[in-house]
Amino acid sequence: MTTTDHALATGSPFPLGATVTEQGVNFAVVSEDASQLYLCLFDNEGKEQAPLPFLHKHRGIWHMEVLGLTEGQHYGLRADGAFQPKQQQMFNLKKLLIDPYAKDLSDKLVWHPDQAAMTQDGQANLTDSAYCVPKSIVRTPVSSPERPARVRVSPSSRALYELHVKGFSQNLPIADALKGTYLGVISAPGIEHLKSLQITTIQLMPCFSFMTERHLHVLKLNNYWGYNPVSFFAPEPSYAQHDAVVEFQQMVDGLRQAGFEVILDVVYNHTAESELDQSSVSFRGLDNARYYRHQDDQYLNFTGCGNCIDTFSPSSIRLICDSMRYWVNVMGVDGFRFDLGVDMGRTHHDFTPNAPLLQAILQDPVLSNTCLVMEPWDIGPNGYQVGQFPKGFFECNDQYRDTIRRFWRGDKGAVPEFATRFMGSRDYFHKGQKSALHSVNYITYHDGYTMRDLVSYHQRHNQANMEDNRDGHGDNISQNFGAEGETDDANIQAQRLNQQLCFMATLLLSQGTPHILGGDELSHSQQGNNNAYCQDNSLTWLNWQTSHARTELQSTIATLMTLRKRYPILANLHLDDDPLYQHTNADHIEWFNEQGTPMTGQDWSDKNRHYLSLTLTSADLSARFWIVFYNTDTPIAASIPTDHKSLTPLYNTPSMAIENNQLKCAYRGVFIGQID
Template sequence: MFAKLAQPFPLGATLCDQGCNFSIHCPDNQEIKLVLFDDENKKTIIDLNHQYMGCRYAFVPDIKAGQQYGYQIKDKLEYRLVLDPYAQALGKAPFYVEPFTAEKSWEFAKSVVVDHQFDWQKTTLPQVPYEETILFETHVKGFTKLNPHIDEQYRGSYLGLCQPKVIEFFKAQGVTSLQLLPVTSCMSEPHLLKMDKVNFWGYNSLCFMAPEPRYAKDDAVAEMKTMVRELHKHGIEVIMDIVFNHTAEGGEGGPKFHLKCLDKNYYLQDYSKNYLNYTGCGNTLDLTYQPSLNIVLDTLRHWVTHYQIDGFRFDLAATLGRNRHRFDTQSAFFKAVAQDPILRKIKLIAEPWDVGPDGYQLGHFPRGWNECNDKFRDTVKSYWLEGNNNVKEFATRLMGSRDLFSAGGWPDKLPVNFISYHDGFTLRDLVSYNHKHNHANGENNRDGHGDNRSNNHGVEGESSNFSVIHKRERQKRNLMTTLLFSFGIPHLLAVDSLSHTQGGNNNAYCQDNEISWANWALSGEDECFSAWLSQMLAARKQVMSPFIRAFSGHERGHHRIHWHRSNGQGMTAEDWQGLEAFALYLGLYKDGNELMFLVNSSDIPTRYRLPPGSKWSVICDTSESRLSQRQTQTTYMQSANSLSILYRP
């Protein structure tokens, strides 16, 4: 009877009324055995009597959810316990003391059988349109760990992120979509373990389908689902940042958790069978190999089906389309996602590069993919913070980087524009530091990017000088206004809404402490900026989103676009070489709504002549710390180093 219940697919542990089917892909280790553990850690070893296409499998009766298990293999002369690569939960947070020997593997975290029944309380998916999407990059633990407005037991957890006060904050800020830093199970790299540090960001995947236990009070599976459900109730999407380009097993000499012991072909290898490192993390997953492609696709469907995830941001996504040394937009992965009835409906965001050859692929991902636009980041920071007056480049980014992303593919092909990300300076540090200060990472300040394009405005770090603070706050508003009123999907770092500083650390990946934890003790300036940002996000949805929608697809050529000097005359070819004060006029159709962008990067106030007609409403003027409802008609005096957005319905 039970032999008939045994099946090679799906891989992993699959429950039914009679018990559980266990199946694992393991062509490199045919002597593998299933090991079950009871509550006292006593083990039962079970033969995997069936095999098919490199899979070994067996059906075990009377297994219930919560059963811990692993797989025994022979590693040279020792028996090693390995995780199920398809494990859907882990029994505890993974940890070991270097080196990770076969003996220590038996005390490591174990795979857990999961029953995915859950009361979703008839919640529906938010399905936020692309042109209305506001991405809020958030660390599950870091954002709530110090939040005094929620019960202490929930701080730094999945449940903390969905507490009423936190959701109230998200709603007040106008957030539509939380982009969570990795919440799949993670193992810190050996060099961090030696320094008694952890991979706080989580970009070192252990088991792709298992939620990270560190963020759970009791049950990571149920608590993560609860978080998603409660956020969905309030119309907030959940986007997962996910890492398929490499795994926590590292390169040659790295720890053995599963894939290395089961089938080396999971990874890209050179001709001497050494691991190719196109990720900077020791190994590179090979998606031209069917089992590797399978686990990635199965993982994506797993999160969408069982957790109702709304989309994914793919770390170093060029790897996913890589055929060894080349990137291919027609790769099997892209084709497989495009035809999948579950995956083709969700948001797909690519970090469009990796560190291997042919690795920079901005603008080259297929239809249905949005891409993180680092050219927007670099151009806008250089323009406002470095005085790099490249008007043509700035204008191109403002208008949606159409040199890379044709408006014919909008809104679903809009670029993801950003100023700050988890890696790099926070918004506050961008205007407070000229140099990175990563000494706490233990690498003598050698780590982290050197090209920050920041400006400390005369003082390195924190300052009580009113003039310095005034300049910094204005530049924060310049950067955010440019981001929110450019054509694209705005990506904001969540802690920027609180003006959080990391003390100049631009690579705080191993700082599970106050450096990374959002500081909720806001100063007067911080409170003011948070309120301003909230109002600006509301203004973007009301004013800018319709323009993005109108300028997308077939209707894009039916609108008015004019570039002016401050005196109202059209810009000349010479003006595009470095004009410091210019205006962008946008109008819908022949006589529809109108927008004006008054940009003054010079050091002197400039008076702008406005197009004739009825009065313009001032959406914002970045020289002012608060939004004021007022109107202007014929001219407008724009302060130095600032910009304004004007609107006429």
């Protein structure tokens, strides 16, 4: 270490992190249980200077101002205190620690055994880790006053498009330097494609700086999805050409300029430090007992990732809310999708919609005005909470996913529940309490089959993950139409494309908020891998070749998104028996069988039923639609409801056609027409 004298001042406990002042830099770091905290500065050659002890501690926050320091200073932290793993005390002066509030890091964190605070036999690991831990950088990112304004999306027109920065842009026809980057997303071909779909909202997969897990490092695989965060502030550097902070902001600005709302998939439920004997690079070394959930001297692993953030801890609540405000106010996002969101609603380890973190978000004047999407489960006790989050949160609806898959597979007795899911899952998002828009409907997500694989594979094919094909969901409610995987059989190919069109049309005609997995519009395949989190290669990078399937799917999405935007009734029907809308005039719905007469109790209870249709009529009678679903391949002729005057087809899958005042269904399909 080199020795350099620095003048110190008391400084301030707020704001947390490193803040440039008129005289230098103020540092404020939470570490309630440490006996001493040290600031470690690094010179231009990367050499560590003699550590500076923090001289002041206020309510668990160590703080001081170091005079003469400037923007761009590299630094780290070291914390002294008890090393008692059974009591969750993991202090070890040999471990350099990343400031939890650092806005930028010198490098991408790569797992190394020397990052561990303890050895495999439970003793303190006395190897210094500074050489294998990125340095925090004093940085003050700002939001330009000239950046595009936030795009205001009508709730009834909102449609989410899940986009992986690298996977989306790696194979685009753009300059090599832009491939796989933030700026590649907003290249001309990228923007042109996104605009062609008529979707409203880009849901970015994780962009927090993340690390590849130890077991993947051993297998020489990479964490591709990014659900293993190192920092809640610093953006992922591997997606940038030069400057991750600036280029992330430019990506958001470019998407906004193109008319999109932008939300970010965030992981606040665990960190890359994983199990107790793995990396100690930030939270663990600073305040392990405060940041992570534990009970009876053991970590509580409600995430399946080795640790979980104690979101009932005041320091964690402050950290997460500060992080969210930073990504909104400075980085520019319009909202968040929360991975394993039940952890955010836990108090003393059990879930409640009144949890302090959830309420803190909803009362915040900035955060409450953003788009907030919950993944409403984790693997802890009472970990399944679909429909139970407070108003203000959208929720991913796996009940919708499974039911729609079963219906189109042709499962017996699927029609009644299909109708419930199609109508916004009001058994979960109850009438009088929440609108159907709270239900985020999806058929595919990043963690599972792509839509093409859903119709091409009966079994998962995850051998490339090197876990003996044991990982990923075993029951995918899929259908391969007679051949496993790719086939040259033109008939099977046609059936698979038709099934994809039926899925996409159902999704975009359903009550609620639709979610589209990026790549499904291209008919992208992962060769049957339904857990491609570690496949950073052509398996997951989108293929942009033109194909008949791509043309048909993109046209379906654009056509039906245009209808959703024009007619809000297709997304959020105001029913006369729903107290939530008692102040408005009610829309009207009626269900019909294939004879064109209203569905009877016997019709609903018929387990062999494959046909269902309905009419939607707006309260002001300005719009009336007839929607039809038929999920088997035996040809039928369905009667149009008898009180129609004329019917204008608006969209249909290939099997559907109006002939002689009937709807001819040659095989499974979807139809929507406007009744005049």
